Amino acid sequence: MLLGGCVAPSVPPPPPPSAALAPPRAPSIIAATNADFALSGRIEQGGLAFGTVPAGTVALSLDGKSVPFASDRRFLIGFDRDAPMAASLVATMADGSRRQLALSVAPHAWKIESLPTLPRGxxxxxEFLARRKIELDRIIAARATDTGAxxxxxxxxWPATGRISGVFGSQRIYAGEPGAFHGGVDVARPxxxxxxxxxxxxxVLAADAPFSLEGNLLMIDHGMGLNSAFLHLSRIGVRPGDxxxxxxxxxxxxxTGRATGPHLHWAMKWRDxxxxxAPLAGPMR
Known part of the structure; x- marks a missing residue:
């Protein structure tokens, strides 16, 4: 749901000569509409939305963080599985004024499984933590790579089709202690x-040796902060830079890695x- 309406900025009278010594005025903020931004997609937890910035935009931000946009003014924004219910999209114009769009982020009822008698682990x-830090550093560096894709x-x-054996956002509660939520979708195939x-x-990453959890890990940058990761592979057929x-x-x-059976774990991130x-790929065919 998109909130907001257009408000015409006020025009101040000419300043007196002494105003030259006054502090600069804050840029005006105009409440924007969906039409200004031409937004579409899934403005919800775990969702990805696409849009076009207003003509004349020189900078864009989501909740205070800079968002890139293309020369044709197109951009995308993503919302984490646990994103708050409200967000603010701000376009800064060439004259310093800003157009602000308030976003209502729809919640999700994730699949939660309670295991009250089973400890978390x-x-x-x-030794594991030291190895894991090296792996995580490689993953973080890969995700930070901007290839211009x-x-x-x-x-x-869909990178593979088959039975969905794990859904995004699902989580187990071990004896009252939450485990990590499932950050992708699993497709079970031989x-x-x-x-x-x-x-x-x-x-941006093609593991030369299995990672401790992900196994043979492959990561592809799709541009604008969007990337895919493919876990537990038996074989990787491409190299970094391809x-x-x-x-x-x-x-x-x-x-490979921590897996109880052959399957593809496909994870996607927009920035953090x-x-x-699954909803982005649509029904399997």
Missing amino acids: TTPTP QGWRQALA TGTPVAAPADGVV VVRRGQIVGAIGM ARIDP
Whole structure:
């Protein structure tokens, strides 16, 4: 739901000569409308929305954080699984004025499973934590890479089809202690089933050895802060820096890392926000 209405800015009278010594006026803020931004998509927890900034925009921000937009004024924004219910989109114009659009972020009823008698798990060893830090640093660096890819403009395709064995956002509560929520969608298929790129992009990480949790991990940047990660692969068929096209085979399903059976875990992020890929890819065919 989008909130807001247009308000004409007031025009102040000419300042007196002494005003030259006064502090500068704050830029005017205009309540914007959906038409100003031409927003579409899923403004909800775990959702991704696409839009066009108003003509004359020189900068864009979401909740105070800068958001890039293309030369044709198009942009995208994402909302984390636990995003707050309200957000603010602000376009700064060439004259310093700003157009602000208040966004209402729809909540989700995630799949929560309570296991009151099962403890969460063992405490990780120092050796594991040291190894995990190196892996996480590589993942963070890969996600921060801006390749200029244009796949974010495309409709996403499923990288593999089959039985959905895990849904985005699901979470287990172990003896009252929440575990990490499931940050992607799982597709169960036999080991060796091909995995295709869901959109154009550039490979930013292709594990040369299995990661402790993700196993053989592949990451593709689709541009504008949007990226895909494919976990537990049995084989990776591309290398860092490779340009890939939507539908191109990039690897194969497996059960490397922490997995109880062969499946593809497909995760997507827009910057720091974890996004549900399933609604973006649509029904399987």
